[in-house]
Amino acid sequence: MIPMNGFTREPEALRRDELGAVERVLRSGWYILGKEVEAFEAQWATLIGTRHAVGVGNGLDAIEIALRILGIGPGDEVVTTPMTAFASVLAIMRAGAQPVLADIDPRTALLSMESVRRCIGPKTRAVLPVHLYGRVDDLKAWRALCDDAGIHLVEDCAQSHLAAWSGTRAGAAGAVGAFSFYPTKNLGALGDGGALTTSDDDLAAKARQLRNYGQSARYHHPELGMNSRLDELQAALLRARLSVLEQFTQRRRAVARSYQAGIDNPRLRLLAAPTQESSHVHHLFVVLCDERDRLAEHLRARGVETLIHYPIPVHRQPPCAGVRRDPRGLENAERHGATCLSIPCHPQLTDAEVADVIRALNEFR
Numbered sequence: 001m002i003p004m005n006g007f008t009r010e011p012e013a014l015r016r017d018e019l020g021a022v023e024r025v026l027r028s029g030w031y032i033l034g035k036e037v038e039a040f041e042a043q044w045a046t047l048i049g050t051r052h053a054v055g056v057g058n059g060l061d062a063i064e065i066a067l068r069i070l071g072i073g074p075g076d077e078v079v080t081t082p083m084t085a086f087a088s089v090l091a092i093m094r095a096g097a098q099p100v101l102a103d104i105d106p107r108t109a110l111l112s113m114e115s116v117r118r119c120i121g122p123k124t125r126a127v128l129p130v131h132l133y134g135r136v137d138d139l140k141a142w143r144a145l146c147d148d149a150g151i152h153l154v155e156d157c158a159q160s161h162l163a164a165w166s167g168t169r170a171g172a173a174g175a176v177g178a179f180s181f182y183p184t185k186n187l188g189a190l191g192d193g194g195a196l197t198t199s200d201d202d203l204a205a206k207a208r209q210l211r212n213y214g215q216s217a218r219y220h221h222p223e224l225g226m227n228s229r230l231d232e233l234q235a236a237l238l239r240a241r242l243s244v245l246e247q248f249t250q251r252r253r254a255v256a257r258s259y260q261a262g263i264d265n266p267r268l269r270l271l272a273a274p275t276q277e278s279s280h281v282h283h284l285f286v287v288l289c290d291e292r293d294r295l296a297e298h299l300r301a302r303g304v305e306t307l308i309h310y311p312i313p314v315h316r317q318p319p320c321a322g323v324r325r326d327p328r329g330l331e332n333a334e335r336h337g338a339t340c341l342s343i344p345c346h347p348q349l350t351d352a353e354v355a356d357v358i359r360a361l362n363e364f365r
């Protein structure tokens with residue numbers, strides 16, 4: 001089977017670095033909020049181009065904390081996309097705010113700016129674009145839209161490590177960026193992990209307080225926080241894995257280029273190829289097909305694993321049944337959810353495997 005992820009095939013040198021990282025932490029005798037987290041935060045902030053990165057427990061918490069440090073909570077609305085991991089919307093609800101769902105642009109599957117404009121109302125405090133599949137849309141335009149409306153731009157960067165628009169990295173365009181380091185992400189830990197990025201000193205300080213029980217100084221709790229700390233072991237492993245992130249990203253791009261050039265079947269559609277300004281990191285490669293389930297079965301029979309991101313748009317999930325949405329409906333998200341199929345796109349794929357996937361796709365009748 002050509003797998004969706006290739007962890008067991010990763011280079012031996014990376015394994016040695018990871019084992020070295022584990023040993024360093026074990027021998028240090030310090031496991032929570034220490035030097036490894038500090039070092040990783042500094043490296044991540046530099047890479048993203050923000051003054052601060054704050055390590056947290058996971059990507060869900062990163063979004064919740066991002067909203068809470070901006071003072072967003074009960075009575076407030078946050079506009080986002082229904083075509084995302086449920087966590088994006090769950091985080092808004094956990095912050096106590098109401099999600100409002102705008103439709104997607106069918107060419108990219110990213111949030112449609114036109115639809116977002118229709119969704120912004122008097123209670124809207126932020127827009128949360130999700131850089132889905134590793135692609136960022138015009139970050140300058142998102143920033144301008146939010147500035148004009150007097151609301152915050154918070155980026156869900158769970159799938160877009162190192163993606164950029166005209167040189168601005170995902171996570172550096174808005175008030176706060178929220179990252180997940182879930183193992184399958186482009187930069188993944190060996191367990192759960194996440195981070196916020198921001199250039200605002202005050203927001204970073206608030207995030208550090210919130211992630212640690214709302215503690216300002218030892219045993220002083222001016223607010224109700226949570227326990228959401230990136231641990232030393234995961235931070236050390238992330239530092240080891242950072243050393244291959246650029247190289248792995250390049251390989252994802254090469255695989256995606258081969259797919260774009262080689263897939264040629266009138267039964268399949270591809271999302272628009274990235275423009276010059278958009279530096280795509282191809283967390284996932286998605287094909288669209290009206291007979292998606294039959295295509296998945298055809299690929300399985302030819303030894304190609306697939307997944308669906310995401311078969312059920314957020315507004316179809318029971319907890320979101322009543323949420324406010326674009327008055328013109330969420331038709332593009334519906335259609336995308338019914339036709340999208342993710343094919344293997346990871347750094348460990350061989351050229352022969354990529355060719356096999358292309359052949360299998362082109363042979364679908």
Ligand SMILES: Cc1ncc(COP(=O)(O)O)c(C=O)c1O
Nearest residue numbers: 058059060085087088158180182
């Ligand atoms: C777009 C998006 N947002 C948020 C999350 C949540 O991240 P985590 O699983 O680390 O909580 C994920 C990961 O599943 C994601 O893909």
